[in-house]
Amino acid sequence: MKTKPTGPIPGGYEVMDGELAIGGRTASDLVKSAGRTPLFVYSRAHLDRRCEELRAALPERIGINYAVKANPHADVISHMAPLVDGFDIASSGELAMLERAGIDAARVSFAGPGKRDDELEAAIAAGVTLNCESEGEAQRSLAIGQRIGKAPRMAIRVNPDFELKGSGMKMGGGAKPFGVDADRVPDLARTLIAQGAEWRGLHIFTGSQALSADAIIEAQGNVLNLAAKLSVEIGASLPKLNMGGGFGIPYFPNDVALDLTAVGKALHAYVANCPAELSDTELCLELGRYLVGEAGVYLCRVIDKKVSHGTTYLVTDGGLHHQLAASGNFGTVVRRNYPVAIASRYAAEADEVVNVVGCLCTPLDRLADAALLPKADVGDLVAVFCAGAYGASASPAAFLGHGPAAELLV
Numbered sequence: 001m002k003t004k005p006t007g008p009i010p011g012g013y014e015v016m017d018g019e020l021a022i023g024g025r026t027a028s029d030l031v032k033s034a035g036r037t038p039l040f041v042y043s044r045a046h047l048d049r050r051c052e053e054l055r056a057a058l059p060e061r062i063g064i065n066y067a068v069k070a071n072p073h074a075d076v077i078s079h080m081a082p083l084v085d086g087f088d089i090a091s092s093g094e095l096a097m098l099e100r101a102g103i104d105a106a107r108v109s110f111a112g113p114g115k116r117d118d119e120l121e122a123a124i125a126a127g128v129t130l131n132c133e134s135e136g137e138a139q140r141s142l143a144i145g146q147r148i149g150k151a152p153r154m155a156i157r158v159n160p161d162f163e164l165k166g167s168g169m170k171m172g173g174g175a176k177p178f179g180v181d182a183d184r185v186p187d188l189a190r191t192l193i194a195q196g197a198e199w200r201g202l203h204i205f206t207g208s209q210a211l212s213a214d215a216i217i218e219a220q221g222n223v224l225n226l227a228a229k230l231s232v233e234i235g236a237s238l239p240k241l242n243m244g245g246g247f248g249i250p251y252f253p254n255d256v257a258l259d260l261t262a263v264g265k266a267l268h269a270y271v272a273n274c275p276a277e278l279s280d281t282e283l284c285l286e287l288g289r290y291l292v293g294e295a296g297v298y299l300c301r302v303i304d305k306k307v308s309h310g311t312t313y314l315v316t317d318g319g320l321h322h323q324l325a326a327s328g329n330f331g332t333v334v335r336r337n338y339p340v341a342i343a344s345r346y347a348a349e350a351d352e353v354v355n356v357v358g359c360l361c362t363p364l365d366r367l368a369d370a371a372l373l374p375k376a377d378v379g380d381l382v383a384v385f386c387a388g389a390y391g392a393s394a395s396p397a398a399f400l401g402h403g404p405a406a407e408l409l410v
């Protein structure tokens, strides 16, 4: 049977007693601790190492924000708190998660279209920076600030006229529900300042999941130039500029990891030659999957092994209700295989071609097609890598009533 390649397994995972080991513990030991499969395991060592690599590559002047929507698990948030400078949230639910973790609202900014009045009020009352998405939202924020007697801290999210080339999800350029079109930003900024908002600057997010350093470098140059130009037109300096992020991770065969060194070098040069208008501006990147994606592994158990018309299926107790992205149903056009392995036979030779599927009664529930893996049987554990971002919280856990997976930070 023809095989389909699987994506590259991220670095930092080891073999122990013939099994996949995460954080120095075997997959079966981790499952025993959690008490069940399916299970997401997140590795502290991976989170630490990624942040260290970023700090080493980036100029000191550029801060790192964590985009909480990538992985809002309470233990992950707490672990990230001392590693990053700020947090980007996209709902008052995420704000509540940060508050439970004891994170100072002064470190938090809130972007996202369709912020409800109650969400704006919670954020303004707490002192979170609002990345304002429209003129209408600006007026509602100012009115709520007046009503509760607190000046809202406000930045404007800009919809730029350029985009991050080659990004998996385009979020800037042309008509978008995100941000305020760049040519209307100066007027809105002046209105906010005149009406007593605490002016916090700009947020320019141009895209996501880019693996090309050149594309990211080009977008960041454009972001800095646009911010400088807008600052002049506004007639006020920018206290802060959130430059976006878009750093991608390799998920699929032939994906090549982002050249962080090249991006860091370019950012050093940009900072050294920073437009004069931005000389006092605090700069930050906002990263989600790049910080947490490779730190997560989804473990599920083989429940059945069967053959249909010559094709062997490993039927697991996991599936798209926990790992929608790996099934190919979260923003992908052509389904390709994520990195997968038989966790309980990690050291064994790959000698069987199988389709790994989930337990949901839909043909969409595929975890790997025609993958060449070690021969596995009922009871074995399957690992799907790159599960640290947009996994547990971005999948339809209620679909078919199997319920959520367990989650463990080790």
Ligand SMILES: *Cc1c(COP(=O)(O)O)cnc(C)c1O
Residues within 6 Å of the ligand: 067, 069, 070, 088, 111, 205, 207, 208, 209, 245, 246, 247, 286, 287, 288, 289, 290, 389
């Ligand atoms: C989703 C999102 C991010 C994080 O994207 P990643 O691809 O996970 O890095 C950052 N900023 C904004 C505004 C977002 O919407």
